Amino acid sequence: MKSNIKRILIVLIAVFSIVLISLIYLAIPKNQKKPEVQDGKLILGFSQIGSESAWRTRNTQSIFEAAEQNGIQILFDDAQQKQENQLKAIRSFIVYQVDVIAFVPIVSGGWDNVLQEAKDAGIPVIVVDRQIDCDQTLYAGFLGENGLEEGYAAANFLVKKCQNRLSDINIVEFSGTENSSVATERAEGFRSLIRNYPKFKIIYSQDGDFLRSRGKEMMDQIISQNGGLKINGKSIDVIYSHNDSMTLGLLDSLENNKISPRSTIIISIDAEQKCIDALTQGKLNCVVECNPNLGPTLMELVKKIAAGQQIPRVTYMVEKVFTEYDDFSTYEPRGY
Numbered sequence: 001m002k003s004n005i006k007r008i009l010i011v012l013i014a015v016f017s018i019v020l021i022s023l024i025y026l027a028i029p030k031n032q033k034k035p036e037v038q039d040g041k042l043i044l045g046f047s048q049i050g051s052e053s054a055w056r057t058r059n060t061q062s063i064f065e066a067a068e069q070n071g072i073q074i075l076f077d078d079a080q081q082k083q084e085n086q087l088k089a090i091r092s093f094i095v096y097q098v099d100v101i102a103f104v105p106i107v108s109g110g111w112d113n114v115l116q117e118a119k120d121a122g123i124p125v126i127v128v129d130r131q132i133d134c135d136q137t138l139y140a141g142f143l144g145e146n147g148l149e150e151g152y153a154a155a156n157f158l159v160k161k162c163q164n165r166l167s168d169i170n171i172v173e174f175s176g177t178e179n180s181s182v183a184t185e186r187a188e189g190f191r192s193l194i195r196n197y198p199k200f201k202i203i204y205s206q207d208g209d210f211l212r213s214r215g216k217e218m219m220d221q222i223i224s225q226n227g228g229l230k231i232n233g234k235s236i237d238v239i240y241s242h243n244d245s246m247t248l249g250l251l252d253s254l255e256n257n258k259i260s261p262r263s264t265i266i267i268s269i270d271a272e273q274k275c276i277d278a279l280t281q282g283k284l285n286c287v288v289e290c291n292p293n294l295g296p297t298l299m300e301l302v303k304k305i306a307a308g309q310q311i312p313r314v315t316y317m318v319e320k321v322f323t324e325y326d327d328f329s330t331y332e333p334r335g336y
């Protein structure tokens with residue numbers, strides 16, 4: 001009898017340890033090799049959203065370039081636009097005991113638990129590009145753009161451009177990823193100014209997930225359902241697009257439908273080369289810069305934190321606005 005219980009116990013322990021090992025193994029994203037720790041080098045675990053736009057691709061490049069220049073080793077994960085993949089990646093960074101974690105939160109909510117785990121593991125975290133809604137003691141600081149200011153800058157251009165127009169001005173908004181801080185802020189920053197001028201009416205607002213394909217799809221739908229640049233019989237006087245990829249998509253649609261982009265005011269955000277070219281060709285009226293080159297500043301913050309120093313709660317990138325009134329000959333290549 002005793003030997004039977006002993007045998008059952010041994011089997012149970014064996015099964016339990018197999019389950020445990022496989023759970024740990026499953027927690028580690030498969031596209032990550034355990035990093036060869038290069039002597040003395042800081043290891044930064046970086047979780048990126050994906051590669052949904054030329055802006056995002058340049059953002060990732062900037063971070064790898066700066067890490068190289070600063071002798072910082074990166075453990076990189078591309079979350080393919082999924083928050084669950086980011087949570088998995090951050091947990092794997094904790095397992096690997098990286099020195100610092102930095103991540104671009106695809107949406108603003110749902111990070112408390114994993115950041116608590118990083119804190120319990122003694123690994124500092126920097127939030128990059130987009131903001132999060134969570135207990136601020138769970139991360140060291142934020143580096144990125146000020147979406148409110150970007151939205152406000154877009155509205156500021158529009159108010160000036162339309163200062164002599166008395167009639168109603170109908171606005172269509174192509175919004176970014178729902179529940180992302182950047183879409184929320186670009187929408188709020190824009191409305192914070194135009195709400196002072198009753199002539200401005202937002203007659204349509206839809207989430208295009210920052211994708212070129214969605215920008216085209218939404219514009220195709222508007223044109224096919226309304227027989228042109230109209231919404232329920234109202235003319236579309238302005239298109240406010242939260243990023244250049246969606247803007248390039250709507251320009252594709254206008255071109256395919258033989259509608260001149262000059263028949264409406266178009267405002268975009270990011271300032272990738274293709275949209276700056278479209279601006280200089282008169283297809284767009286204003287492009288608000290969102291600077292993707294966060295790499296150098298991020299590495300400065302990583303080194304500071306790893307040395308046990310404090311970093312600012314918020315570090316905003318410097319950004320500018322490009323408009324149809326500029327002297328285009330002064331423009332520098334954008335690099336993305």
Ligand code: GYE
Nearest residue numbers: 052053055182210243290
């Ligand atoms: O505007 C867009 C990208 O988070 C600021 O994400 C970033 C935005 C950027 O998809 O192109």
